Amino acid sequence: MELIYGHPKSLKPIQTKYCPGCGHGVIHRLICEVIDELGVQDRSVIMNPVGCSIWADLYFDFDSVQVPHGRTPAGATAVKRMLPDHMVICYQGDGDLAAIGTAEIIHAANRGEKFTGIFVNNAIYGMTGGQMAPTTLVGQKATTAPYGRDPIEAGMGYPIRVCELLATLGGTKYLARGSVDSPANIRKTRQYIKKAFEAQLRGEGFGMVEILSPCPTNWQMKPGEAVDWVKSDMIPFYPLGEIKNSLEEAAK
Amino acid sequence: MADEKRLMKGNEAIAEAAIRAGCKAYFGYPITPQNELTAYMAKNMLDKKRIFIQAESEVAAINMVYGAAATGARTMTSSSSPGMSLKQEGISYACGADLPCVLVNVARSGPGLGGISPGQGDYFQSTRGGGHGDYYHIVLAPKSVQEAADLTYEAFDLADKWRMPAMILADGLIGQMMEGVVLPSARDPASLPKKAWAAGHRAGTSREANHITSCWLVPEELEQNNIKRYRRYDEVKRAEVRFEEVNTEKAELIFVAYGTSSRVCLGAVEMAKKLGIELGLFRPISLWPFPDKRLAELAAKGKKFLTVEMSMGQMVEDVRLAVNGKAEVLFYGRCGGVIPSEEEVLAEARRILGK
Amino acid sequence: MTEKTFMAGFGGQGVISLGMLWVYCAMKEGLEVTFFPFYGAEKRGGIARASVIVSDREIASPLVTSPDSCIVMNMDSLPICEEVAKQGGVMIINSSLVKNGTMRADVKAIEVACNDIAEKIGDPKIANMVMMGALSKVTGAVTLGKLEAVLKTFFPESKHKFIPLNMAAIEAGRAAV
Ligand SMILES: Cc1ncc(C[n+]2csc(CCOP(=O)(O)OP(=O)(O)O)c2C)c(N)n1
Numbered sequence: 139m140e141l142i143y144g145h146p147k148s149l150k151p152i153q154t155k156y157c158p159g160c161g162h163g164v165i166h167r168l169i170c171e172v173i174d175e176l177g178v179q180d181r182s183v184i185m186n187p188v189g190c191s192i193w194a195d196l197y198f199d200f201d202s203v204q205v206p207h208g209r210t211p212a213g214a215t216a217v218k219r220m221l222p223d224h225m226v227i228c229y230q231g232d233g234d235l236a237a238i239g240t241a242e243i244i245h246a247a248n249r250g251e252k253f254t255g256i257f258v259n260n261a262i263y264g265m266t267g268g269q270m271a272p273t274t275l276v277g278q279k280a281t282t283a284p285y286g287r288d289p290i291e292a293g294m295g296y297p298i299r300v301c302e303l304l305a306t307l308g309g310t311k312y313l314a315r316g317s318v319d320s321p322a323n324i325r326k327t328r329q330y331i332k333k334a335f336e337a338q339l340r341g342e343g344f345g346m347v348e349i350l351s352p353c354p355t356n357w358q359m360k361p362g363e364a365v366d367w368v369k370s371d372m373i374p375f376y377p378l379g380e381i382k383n384s385l386e387e388a389a390k
Numbered sequence: 391m392a393d394e395k396r397l398m399k400g401n402e403a404i405a406e407a408a409i410r411a412g413c414k415a416y417f418g419y420p421i422t423p424q425n426e427l428t429a430y431m432a433k434n435m436l437d438k439k440r441i442f443i444q445a446e447s448e449v450a451a452i453n454m455v456y457g458a459a460a461t462g463a464r465t466m467t468s469s470s471s472p473g474m475s476l477k478q479e480g481i482s483y484a485c486g487a488d489l490p491c492v493l494v495n496v497a498r499s500g501p502g503l504g505g506i507s508p509g510q511g512d513y514f515q516s517t518r519g520g521g522h523g524d525y526y527h528i529v530l531a532p533k534s535v536q537e538a539a540d541l542t543y544e545a546f547d548l549a550d551k552w553r554m555p556a557m558i559l560a561d562g563l564i565g566q567m568m569e570g571v572v573l574p575s576a577r578d579p580a581s582l583p584k585k586a587w588a589a590g591h592r593a594g595t596s597r598e599a600n601h602i603t604s605c606w607l608v609p610e611e612l613e614q615n616n617i618k619r620y621r622r623y624d625e626v627k628r629a630e631v632r633f634e635e636v637n638t639e640k641a642e643l644i645f646v647a648y649g650t651s652s653r654v655c656l657g658a659v660e661m662a663k664k665l666g667i668e669l670g671l672f673r674p675i676s677l678w679p680f681p682d683k684r685l686a687e688l689a690a691k692g693k694k695f696l697t698v699e700m701s702m703g704q705m706v707e708d709v710r711l712a713v714n715g716k717a718e719v720l721f722y723g724r725c726g727g728v729i730p731s732e733e734e735v736l737a738e739a740r741r742i743l744g745k
Numbered sequence: 746m747t748e749k750t751f752m753a754g755f756g757g758q759g760v761i762s763l764g765m766l767w768v769y770c771a772m773k774e775g776l777e778v779t780f781f782p783f784y785g786a787e788k789r790g791g792i793a794r795a796s797v798i799v800s801d802r803e804i805a806s807p808l809v810t811s812p813d814s815c816i817v818m819n820m821d822s823l824p825i826c827e828e829v830a831k832q833g834g835v836m837i838i839n840s841s842l843v844k845n846g847t848m849r850a851d852v853k854a855i856e857v858a859c860n861d862i863a864e865k866i867g868d869p870k871i872a873n874m875v876m877m878g879a880l881s882k883v884t885g886a887v888t889l890g891k892l893e894a895v896l897k898t899f900f901p902e903s904k905h906k907f908i909p910l911n912m913a914a915i916e917a918g919r920a921a922v
């Protein structure tokens with residue numbers, strides 16, 4: 139899956155605590171590659187979420203701010219408003235963004251806050267051990283959906299397509315969905331991240347890139363099977379591509 | 391017939407006891423170290439066709455509890471420290487509206503995100519009415535898996551009896567460890583108390599509309615309401631104090647500790663005995679109401695107290711208030727998720743006694 | 746009688762089921778028990794450790810800080826156990842994975858080649874059971890007389906065919922010490 143030659147400067151050369159086959163590590167790398175390419179390492183701030191990437195501050199060699207679970211976009215709002223010339227990255231999992239932090243993301247997006255969201259959708263609560271997430275697919279098993287997600291009988295609701303949901307908000311400018319299941323998709327995801335970061339540097343917002351990401355541990359699959367499951371089950375439900383692009387550049 | 395003894399995790403025993411106590415609706419949000427409780431509820435409440443919802447946050451979960459309690463149902467939520475902080479708003483409202491419900495805190499170490507290891511730093515928050523306004527609620531602290539089950543079961547009765555939330559303040563050790571437990575038998579739903587004040591089922595009755603609210607905009611009315619509630623608190627203080635004593639009569643120095651740290655102290659008491667040193671243990675089981683009268687009696691007998699907590703010192707303030715200057719009250723604590731060892735607690739007691 | 750055991754190994758070695766079965770059997774033999782697995786945020790393939798106590802009296806602290814017996818399932822666990830082992834206590838070492846024995850001269854070290862023995866019986870996954878047999882023989886704290894019945898409730902129906910294999914591992918563990 140490695141596509142780039144050197145180790146990104148802004149990513150510390152240490153082994154991560156992530157499980158084998160986890161998507162978080164690849165996504166960290168993509169972020170850092172783009173940060174390096176744009177030359178903004180010394181003015182980047184990442185909002186550390188509460189989730190498996192809780193230790194992101196160990197890996198990213200730039201400033202970080204951690205806020206309570208789900209309040210990540212609220213924190214990012216203030217950081218970006220105080221540091222408007224900085225690159226502010228709001229890194230969130232699906233539980234963080236689409237459950238406990240639903241209000242925060244909707245209102246930050248609707249205000250058109252000028253930070254960039256990186257939304258890691260692994261359809262599960264990774265850190266707490268595999269509970270149902272808002273993005274868990276119908277029928278997918280979780281410790282709190284022991285018989286599989288059942289939207290009607292058990293009243294567990296339907297998986298939320300976050301990009302599509304946010305697309306209706308006036309404040310959102312750029313919403314894209316990528317995946318880390320194949321080199322080609324990783325490359326595309328990198329392009330989305332770059333576009334979103336560049337937009338932020340131009341002062342355009344709100345932008346977010348959702349990334350479909352395997353969690354072999356809590357899906358109880360081998361790393362290879364997990365990647366296949368992203369392809370066979372997640373992508374059909376969460377279509378890849380730019381869901382909304384009303385950046386000035388696109389208008390030209 | 392009593393159940394067979396089973397080997398269970400504290401988290402699971404709490405869940406099963408709640409189900410047997412007649413809990414009709416459970417609302418939770420994942421957080422370590424109480425996840426087994428939520429997972430157990432997901433499976434078993436659904437199997438029993440009762441209500442289980444994984445809420446979008448603890449704020450939502452406690453408000454769901456508020457709603458369920460308002461209809462008169464036995465209801466519960468569980469979480470761990472950071473999640474309990476989020477619930478405080480809802481708890482204040484439930485107290486203000488006199489709604490019975492059960493709250494479980496499988497506490498971890500803080501402040502902030504802190505760590506996921508066991509802690510006792512939520513004592514103030516739990517016993518002082520952690521949200522806004524004038525209120526208290528019952529707080530019970532189990533020391534074992536058996537007691538976690540028993541107190542949870544009882545908490546539902548106490549909540550209904552006194553029309554207030556009842557909290558189980560456990561910690562990560564009690565939640566995660568396995569011990570033998572004999573579970574109380576399942577309550578017959580027909581035997582549960584009827585709640586004439588609850589919302590719903592008015593059809594066919596001739597009663598006035600019931601209003602569940604904590605809102606009183608006329609100052610004198612709110613004041614009267616609060617005073618009435620405080621009279622009830624006085625009754626609770628008379629009726630519901632619970633504690634355990636070990637060797638307090640002979641002891642020169644008495645440990646005061648609850649939950650996990652009380653087990654550590656019990657070990658120190660036993661080790662001391664082998665060395666010919668008489669130590670005692672006073673273990674509050676109800677943290678609110680706090681067993682202050684009995685502590686004052688022991689103080690009057692000239693005992694010294696060493697409060698041991700997995701915090702920087704919180705319950706020790708209640709011990710000092712109870713003793714009211716009549717005895718020396720010392721403190722030994724570990725925090726951050728560190729559980730003190732029997733050896734270090736014993737060493738501290740010996741240092742104090744010079745033995 | 747109180748037997749405090751500290752068990753250590755890596756995730757997947759069955760340290761947790763070893764502890765659970767040990768206390769399950771002890772409970773069925775009428776003893777008081779506590780089993781406290783260390784839980785961490787890094788549960789992924791990392792260390793597995795547990796504090797395990799069986800006693801004929803009420804158990805005080807569930808945390809084992811001065812173990813009567815230590816179980817060392819892999820190399821990484823050796824220094825951890827050496828740090829806590831009680832003077833005069835026993836340390837049962839899985840010599841299939843821990844080659845050089847312990848430096849602690851004040852404990853009774855017993856070596857059992859759990860993985861090799863398990864493999865000979867037919868399944869490397871039951872090394873933990875070999876260890877449990879050894880622990881039972883060495884400490885005498887739990888006879889494991891009720892293990893067969895316990896395994897029937899512990900395993901789902903579909904795995905009952907493995908029970909004889911597990912019982913053989915227990916016997917082999919006993920015989921190895
Ligand atoms: C108030 C509060 N509630 C619950 C938690 C426990 N918690 C930690 S991470 C997490 C969910 C993580 O899931 P997700 O956001 O999808 O991230 P992932 O681990 O999957 O990357 C939860 C519920 C917490 N830290 N704070």
Ligand code: SF4
Nearest residue numbers: 156157160190264353
């Ligand atoms: S649990 Fe899942 S999301 Fe967390 S590190 Fe492991 S694979 Fe990644």
Ligand SMILES: [Mg+2]
Nearest residue numbers: 231232262264
């Ligand atoms: Mg997730």
